Amino acid sequence: MTSFYEINGNKILLKQQLSYVAANSPFYKKHFQSNKINIAEIESYEDFKQIPITTKEDLQHFNKEFISVPGDEIIDYVTTSGTLGNPVSFALNDADLDRLAENERRSFEMLGVKKSSVVQITTTLDRRFMAGMAYFLGLRKLGAGIIRTGSGLPGLQWESIERFKPEFLVAVPSFLLKLIDFAIQNGIDYKNSSVKAAVCIGEPLRNPDFSLNSLGRRIKELWDIDLFSTYASTEMGTAFTECEFHEGNHSLLKLIFAEVLDENQEPVDKGEIGELVVTPLQTKTMPLIRFATGDMVKFYGKNCKCGRESLRISTPVGRKQQMIKLRGTTLYPQQIINLLTAFQSLKIFVIEARLNKTKTDEILVRIPEDFAEVNELQEHLQAGLKVKVVLKKASVEEIEKLKFPRESRKPKLFHDFR
Known part of the structure; x- marks a missing residue:
């Protein structure tokens, strides 16, 4: 080597x-x-x-x-x-x-x-x-x-x-x-x-x-x-x-x-x-x-x-600390970001990671309220990740506030609340 x-x-x-x-x-x-x-x-x-x-x-x-x-x-x-x-x-x-x-x-x-x-x-x-x-x-x-x-x-x-x-x-x-x-x-x-x-x-x-x-x-x-x-x-x-x-x-x-x-x-x-x-x-x-x-x-x-x-x-x-274990599958946020970015009709999103009641990882993707292709996006994500993630609608203003926090110098597409 x-x-x-x-x-x-x-x-x-x-x-x-x-x-x-x-x-x-x-x-x-x-x-x-x-x-x-x-x-x-x-x-x-x-x-x-x-x-x-x-x-x-x-x-x-x-x-x-x-x-x-x-x-x-x-x-x-x-x-x-x-x-x-x-x-x-x-x-x-x-x-x-x-x-x-x-x-x-x-x-x-x-x-x-x-x-x-x-x-x-x-x-x-x-x-x-x-x-x-x-x-x-x-x-x-x-x-x-x-x-x-x-x-x-x-x-x-x-x-x-x-x-x-x-x-x-x-x-x-x-x-x-x-x-x-x-x-x-x-x-x-x-x-x-x-x-x-x-x-x-x-x-x-x-x-x-x-x-x-x-x-x-x-x-x-x-x-x-x-x-x-x-x-x-x-x-x-x-x-x-x-x-x-x-x-x-x-x-x-x-x-x-x-x-x-x-x-x-x-x-x-x-x-x-x-x-x-x-x-x-x-x-x-x-x-x-x-x-x-x-x-x-x-x-x-x-x-x-x-x-x-x-x-x-x-x-x-x-990121080593951002590794996600979702129902037996190992993921990194960038994999999810790449798939979401590839879905061209989706103009803005943020991803959140949390622990559920059983203390295992859970992923939620916030998408705009007026986004119509939810089922197609879900299928697209599941095909790429091999697991299902939760999609939740929110206002564009709410998503922008999460994506561009005041204290950050870069867009923040992933928020880890675990």
């Missing part, structure tokens, strides 16, 4: 990172001491695996203990999106911001952005959000033209596209559908615009077999632009990005050491699904060692047609 450890050539950087956290991180000083970890003895991946996993709960409960630089070195404060719990604070110093810029420069280059390109960023650069800032820093380092429209405001987006002629958009996929709807309603010839590709974040575009999922297919059918999938998180400070062949998201050498682990915390084989565990390299302010992301991804190995040595993973097929 080929592992990230063997391919990435990151052994020296990994040892440097271990030495750095052992000397500077209050959390890891205690972590290594209490688990009897001597970093000087770590010479192989088998040795490295002896370090216990760092969890999101560790970050939440001991947040300030992860800070490994003097307070006056900190330049930027951000928070996570809080998808799996309370948002976590994160801090970056000058070196971390330089690293973040290099990460995004390399990511943009991988998907074809050049110095001569113009890129429109339709994601927020405020609200303590790392991604928008990272895109700006990376494009600035690359030297590309940047249009900072921020999120929402389809009219402004199209006015900016007409005025500045960007070839690339950075966008959440579902927002691309809103742009298309606005263009159709307002007579904008969007199919002949300057836009040739979209760098997509926040929502998966592809199935584990590399095919476009229902959301990706819907966008592609309406607007024949190139769609690039990316995957990242605040904690990683690193992106996994598709190349031009769209066969998995590449890791970036020298910036991250990644593991894909099974339920026994052993590396999965090529083609298998496991939890992504990461050790970002060259981070200074809040370094993490063997951080469990909670994201379940498929591991593809190397040998991409592009010839890059980096290994590839899928975008998350689900």
Whole structure:
């Protein structure tokens, strides 16, 4: 089996990172001491695996203990999106911001952005959000033209596209559908615009077999632009990005050491699904060692047609904590989302998971009051999931309030009340 450890050539950087956290991180000083970890003895991946996993709960409960630089070195404060719990604070110093810029420069280059390109960023650069800032820093380092429209405001987006002629958009996929709807309603010839590709974040575009999922297919059918999938998180400070062949998201050498682990915390084989565990390299302010992301991804190995040595993973097929056991069938919310998105007459929905009286999982899908094809939708879902879920009608206003909660920076299609 080929592992990230063997391919990435990151052994020296990994040892440097271990030495750095052992000397500077209050959390890891205690972590290594209490688990009897001597970093000087770590010479192989088998040795490295002896370090216990760092969890999101560790970050939440001991947040300030992860800070490994003097307070006056900190330049930027951000928070996570809080998808799996309370948002976590994160801090970056000058070196971390330089690293973040290099990460995004390399990511943009991988998907074809050049110095001569113009890129429109339709994601927020405020609200303590790392991604928008990272895109700006990376494009600035690359030297590309940047249009900072921020999120929402389809009219402004199209006015900016007409005025500045960007070839690339950075966008959440579902927002691309809103742009298309606005263009159709307002007579904008969007199919002949300057836009040739979209760098997509926040929502998966592809199935584990590399095919476009229902959301990706819907966008592609309406607007024949190139769609690039990316995957990242605040904690990683690193992106996994598709190349031009769209066969998995590449890791970036020298910036991250990644593991894909099974339920026994052993590396999965090529083609298998496991939890992504990461050790970002060259981070200074809040370094993490063997951080469990909670994201379940498929591991593809190397040998991409592009010839890059980096290994590839899928975008998350689900969250480990969001796994659903429904009458003996294991599901992840994304499977349900893909099926609902594929049903084109259904324009809006949210999914809820609860425990019933017998303390077993129950799924409810809220759909609009005026939606007429309930029986057809039920059959469509049952054929795809092999189990029946409850459909419940609600007002569009109620569904929108659940889908776009005030505190969230992304659409929230799944609510877990278990």
